[in-house]
Structures are given as structure tokens and as C-alpha cells.
Amino acid sequence: FGVPRIILANQLIGRANIALVFDELEADAEFDFYVLVDSLAALHELQSAMRDRPLSRPLQVLLEVGTAGGRTGVRTLEEGLHLGRAIRDAGPAIALRGIETFEGVFGGEDHAGIELAVLAMMEMVGRLACVGCEEAWFAAGAVILSAGGSAFFDIAAQVLAAVPGNREMQVVLRSGCYLSHDSLHYARMQARLRQRSGAMWSKGPGLRNALEVWAYVQSRPEPRRAICAAGKRDLSHDLELPRPLWWFRPGFHGAPQEVASTLRVTALNDQHAFIDSEDGNLEWAVGDLVGFGIGHPCTTFDKWPLLHVVDESYRVISGVKTHF
Secondary structure (H helix, E strand, O other), rough: OOOEEEEEEEEEHHHHHHHHHHHHHHHHHOEEEEEEEEEEHHHHHHHHHHHHOOOOOEEEEEEEEEEOOOOOEOOHHHHHHHHHHHHOOOOEEEEEEEEEHHHHHOOOOOOOHHHHHHHHHHHHHHHHOOOOOOOOOOOOOEEEEOOOOOOOOOHHHHHHHHOOOOOOOEEEEOHHHHEEEEOOHHHHHHHHHHHHHHOOOOOOOOOEOOEEEEEEEEEEEOOOEEOOOOOOOOOOOOOOOOOOEEEEEOOOOOOOOOOOOEEEEEEEEEOEEEEEOOOOOOOOOOOEEEEEEEEOHHHHHOOOOOOEEEEEOOOOOEEEEEEO
């Protein structure tokens, strides 16, 4: 697709996957590619592949920081120091270019506790970067400090941008929601971010939802319930159920009407959404259109190979192909 720079925010494991990457690196000398390493085993996997098929230039890697009980990444500073030194000693075929982490593994309702955990993770990235600079771990070029940053981009940016060292640092945030904010999960995270940032946040509206899934009302089986023709195959539901935002009756409404907060999606089947009214006030009829807000853009994108781009009046003006 002509993308010149890619951070594969994961370990590169498996002969066929490694071969695919090596083919691309050899086919295009300008292709700027990075992959994560979080263990000696992952490092040895890459070294073994390079012995079988040497590259004409170094393979660029980032050391990954994780957390106990989390996903991938070294768990402690000591593990990180040991791995950083091992990657340095694996040169020149493998070039350590920076430190990476993903703070989105923290979840729950204890916002203060989560934010302290995110802060500790970022500080560990900074500490490893400082030691790496002192001990000459890193190959030539700016030292990359990278985090996910979707819900905590203020903490990630502030801490990583302040990391000292005798090398140029380049901070890279990889927010999965940079393509599209949502109206539920990330909307709440943004509200919390604004509380943390205080006066640093501008008076503007900030990020706004840009992804909706529309479906017809296909059945009104009970007075308090409507069934819409969209379900698990159409709407993200891994973080939370979607929420009806807009109601439109063709030939009657001039524009979509805002949906009352008393209407909620209570269940999803493969291709059906159950919407129930808490107060019994449900004016919808078969043939009406409902616009749903979602709580995780990524797992809605991967359900739709074509997204329609609309203007403020919901006229389709273009389309976007997805490759999730």
C-alpha cells in the first residue's frame, strides 16, 4: 500500500511472518520498519531467522515494557536492563532503536489507581531509555519512545517528552482511535483526560465521535422493545454494548432526532439488536432508521470493508475502504 514507515507493535514470530517482512525490507531499501522484542526467546527467534537468511541492513527493534499480569513486555526494570544489554550485544545485525509500551492494558473503575500504574509504566520506559543512552544500547538515529496513548495520551506525551539523555529522543504515540473517536468508551476517557489536564486543555470541543452504524427498525414485538437489523456482525461489543443516538423516520423527519437516554441496547444477536425503553416511551415504528454509537472503533472497522463518508446532512459524499 506504499506506507513508508511501520511500527509493528507486536513481536514478529513465525517463519512465514518473518519471511514476509524480510522480503519487504529487501525489496525496498527506503522501507522504515520496526518490530518489538520483549524477551530473550523473541530475540533468539529473530537471530535464528537472520542466520538462515541474512539481511542487507540491520533489523530495527524496540524493547517492549509491560506490566505484571498484563500482556506482552518485560515486567520489571531488571528484566528490561538484561534484555536491553542482550539486544545491544546482538548487533550489528539487530539494531535497538528505542523503548515501547502499551498502557491500554489497564482497566477498571479505579481511575486514580490506573493513572498511577500508567505513570509508573511511562517512567520505566524513561528509565530504560536513560540507562540505554548511558550504556550505548541504541543504534544511530533518534531514540524512539513509543506508547499507545489512546486514553492516556496526556500522561504518555508529558512523561516521555521529558526523558533526559545524551541522545535525541523521538516520542511516537500510536493511538488506535486516531482514525475515529467514539461516543462511549473514548468519550468518557476524554472527559477524564480533561479533568487531569485542567487549564492545559483548550476551550474547544476536543475530539468528536465520527463513526456511527445505522440500521432499520424491523420489528416492534412488545410495547417497550424494538428490534433493529444490526448485531454482533455489524457493531463492536467487546468493551460495551452500542447505544442508540439518533432516530429518523423517512418522509416525516427533516433531520435525525436525538434519542432519549432511557432507550438502551440490552442484547445483541448476530444480526439483531434489542432496544428496550426504561420508561415505556418508545415511538419507533417498523421502517424507521436508528443511528448507533459504538464503544470501540477498531472492532467496528474490522466488520466493514467499506465505510460511507457523509456530510452534515448525512448525504454520502465518498467511501473509505478498510483493511483491518
